[in-house]
Amino acid sequence: MNGHSGPSNGIAPDTNHVEAYANHTGSSTSTASAGPANGGYSQAMSPFQLHDQEALHHLYRAGFEMGNYADTIVHVNQSVVRLHALILSRSPYLVHLMSTSPQPGGQRVIYVNLEHEPEVTQDAFTIALGYLYSSAAVKHIRPENARAVLAAGCLLGSMDELCNYAYEICRQSITMDNINTWLEFVDAVPSVSSDGVSTPVETHQLPPPRTAVFGPYAQQLKDDVFHFLVVTLPQLLNVGALATPATPNPGVPDPGRDALLQVYARVPFDLFKAAVESPVFQIGSDQARFKFAKDAIELRKRGIARGLGAEETVVLAFGGSNFGGSAVHITRKMRKRPLWKVNS
Template identity: 40%
Template sequence: MAYNPQNGDISVAGPSRVPGNHHAPNFMSSLHPPMQNGHPYASPPETPQTMPHSTGGSEEAGESHNSYYQSTTAAYHNEEILSHLYHTGFQMGHIENRQYRLHSLILARSTTLAHLMSTASHSSPQTIYISLASEPLITEEGFSIALGFLYAAVSLQLVHPQNALSVLASACYLGGMDDLAAHAYEVCKSSISLETLPTWIEFVESIVGDEVEPKASSASDRDKDGSSGRRSILGVYAERLRDDVMQYFIGALPRELGAFDPQPAAPPPSTQTPSASPDRPSGHDVYLRLFTLLPYSLFKSCIESPLLPAPSDHVRYNFAKACVAARKPGRGRDGEETVVLAFGTEGGSAVCLARKARKKALWKVTK
């Protein structure tokens, strides 16, 4: 990303747009405030009508009306300025090769951009480059929405489940956008479902890795909030999203699927219904297949979690054994996973998972 205070250019490192495209991105074209004389303005407030009073309070009433009119006029004036800045200064700004013709006063609302502008060389022209190649969560769309939020809150309308994580990452990266980050987080949280769960599992794995108890290699690898360096861009939101995904996966989803409900006896082949056909797996089978996607650290924590609604330790044990068998062709290849059922335990789960490295194959050579 490059910023030039002489003409207000910002560019983000990456492939170029189509040459000659000087318009806002397509995903922002639907946002146009009401137009008045060719400019986006809010509707002006109506002039309040003072009513005659038969009592002696007409003077106080007039002052009240004047105060109300002044406050509404000021609010309208502020909204008019913001609408003009957002539409003319941002949406209609020059956007080519990911260069945004913006304004340093507006950009200074971002703590990151304010710092970069204050520490950059004061030579003319002045250019600041920011490479986002190391931030895979940030996309062009999410970054543009975050920049637009510096101008007006109308950017909140552009956040949807498909871009919410990128918007959240962009807001955290730029700084000074607590409202946008909180809104994007809520959209992310509400998007967690059976259909999106594989994607969210990949996200959680990128945070925790495959260690049973992930630890930072040194104090320098951890942020002030205690999170490791690979999740520093999201800060505390990484921990929240991880907890949200796991709470849904362990607590809500098995109840939605009926994964641990008693299975009805299989009907005779002559009376088998379509709902019992192999093409329509049961909730138990669907839930079991999702466990094959988990890294070992998450697999272990889910099976042993007290939130897992298994009706008994015996049911939990059999389910864990079925998961281990299903994981062998994929995730289970990294180590030998075993299930242990402990007796006489007080509190916690009686079912425990263990993993050990597979033994290397030995070849006997005879002469």
């Protein structure tokens, strides 16, 4: 137990695996159900598959959770984890650290600095470390930490399955309750031009964005938030259900529209513009879309757009669309600085 009363690496023990060991009384020829196979029939695991499964359970329990026979000490912020170099070598990131860290003798010691990766939490990094040992680590992933686990998996590298799993949880967990958090995230994702290429930035001018660790997942998540804003959220709020076909009825309250306005008042400008102009943003007629954009801009003047030195406006093209499929067009221009006359 490495001198601790609990698991040496601070990981809650996998009781399912412990019970499996305690209750396993069969020989190496025992079989277990592997779940439905082709045609809906249950297929028994071969003795070799059962052996591999038990080996992985032991590796995760004794190697990762308990830290038995560890040869590498990993310092992650204020945490210390006892692990094994052979397993850590599955990660290109950790291979680099191990190969560049001086080893005076005895156990290998490496230091992981997460200060420059604010999206990676210590808890998520520990989960990703556990995944190097076994997929049993995914049981610790929840909607609250899925994005951080995705970032940790991207940082360690060679974890496509873990990253895809965490990404899917992120995608499914975008809700009205946490949309503000996701808006802050997408605001940090660099904008992509129409040809799919990010606007180039000189490396000496700006540091990498905090979302750089996600790689292509950053843009995927941004697209998911966009879809939530223009498709899912209006449907959830039943926007326009109490409105006339042409324009919202000022005499009839529409709580769904009001709630949507409060969200759009906090959306970063590029996303706000794309959402309002999107043909899949079903909020009624062009006049209804124009009125919605105008009301949102009024709210934005007192919030997200306040003090930026820019003025947002909305234009409605009568008699047809002049803006690539939408009759409503959002613009933003910098306010002119007042000129002061100096008397000589």
